[in-house]
Amino acid sequence: MGIISRGFAGRSREHNPELPPGQYLTEDFPVLSAGPTPRISTDEWEFTITTENGTVHRWSWADLMALPIEDVATDIHCVTRWSKLGTSWRGVSLDTLFAGVDTSYGYTMAHSYGGYTTNVPLADLLGGKAWIAFEFDGQPLDPEHGGPARLLVPHLYFWKSAKWVRGIQMHKSDDAGFWEQNGYNTYGDPWLEQRYS
């Protein structure tokens, strides 16, 4: 613990019941990334779900657009302590994408264009809790924010909402993704402040 810097409060970490512990409100949408921004056109974009027996379920951009699209209003919480309340997204529910997928495994690894990975239990992707999102605030998702499409799992810290998502691989156990291998919490519940392992 260092000396207190007179007059320094940092971001206002107000006691707002809508804010998880340690978070502050932001009006803008900070861009954080672990690497260069991939530029993927919707023509070349595809999304896959791969099961334990090697079956690959595959969707092109046109396939995705032909599925039921949901409006999502949600709060998002970044492990770097900013939170945005009442954000609006559009996307396809993972319930829709998993409807025809036969798996007995309980864990998943999301893979992104650019090589990023993050692990999410299957139960946290289903039941209306996660989407493949391609619109933010009524606009196509900007590449800096993960466009053309990102995983959206807003009840977990935002590093789980993998930008530039391109596939989900079923796993038997809860193997660690990119940040999880390096000291981030394996689950990442913002309300329990599960930042680090």
Place this chain on the structure above:
Amino acid sequence: MTHLDGNVLAGPLSELFSVDMTVAVGRCAGCGDQSVLASAMVYESGPDIVVRCHHCDDVLMTLVQSPDDLRVEFRGIQMLRVTR
């Protein structure tokens, strides 16, 4: 998201090494490029840092800094060399 240079690693890495590591030469396991860490590309997510090869973009190292510890993963560095 814009990146920074490896120069910014000097402070955090001083907690691990007794000499300035930004002038150390590292070899990328991905492409074999040998460069000083100062010329690597650094992406910051708050206090956490991803260091990438300026030649091939592969991850060289990650630093995760919590209030209690600094955790450094040497994911893609095969070799480090410092001048005596």
Place this chain on the structure above:
Amino acid sequence: MTTTAPVPTPSVWKVGVVASVHTETPTARSIMIDVPGWGGNLAGQHLDLRLSAPDGYQAVRSYSVASAGPGERLELAVDRLPDGEVSPYLVDDLQVGDELEIRGPLGGWFVWRPEQTGPVQLIGGGSGIVPLMAMARAHAASGSTARFKLLYSVRSPHDVFFAEELASLASEHFEVTWVYTRSTPTAWPTPAGRLTPAVLEAATIPASENPAVFVCGPTGFVESVADWLVALGHPAASVKTERFGGK
């Protein structure tokens, strides 16, 4: 490529006391800090600054040091970032006598040492002038006769850091050229505009003289300039960069 013994980097946090503050531009100020145990620094080095809030929250940021040489007083120059967490505090709230935690001096790569005798081209964008100012000061203080040239790109005359001192440093060994990107001084011979490869070539020491080049500024500025320099024939190894982030 000179090789020098690595500098030890003390990882301990020292306590600095603000000795004075000075307004540089409408959005920036320079800050003099006394740091017992600092021990001086090389021109171009930086430090890590740690601020702690009463509830235990801490923020760490890296800042280039504008001063160089021995002694326990150092100078920072900080530009307020619109959505910054630390820079608004440093520019608007910090007062003389306040204490800050400092780790450094840091970094042995983006530095100029007075024993280097070859020509040096400094290229700064906005607050990227700060470590280059340390080099210009070290150059003058050491009586070096190495050819030094600074290309300083700013939005307008109001955004210049260290304006008077830069004017006073001009000599047969140190020349400053200016690029104004949005507005120029009155009667300026060229209209305001962003730096271009042609202007860069005309205003800098040519690759044929093999200068050491130091480029510092916003990430986009540094990347463009570094690419143009290589295209002009400067070896990539001669171009050292320090990105400040931002657009």
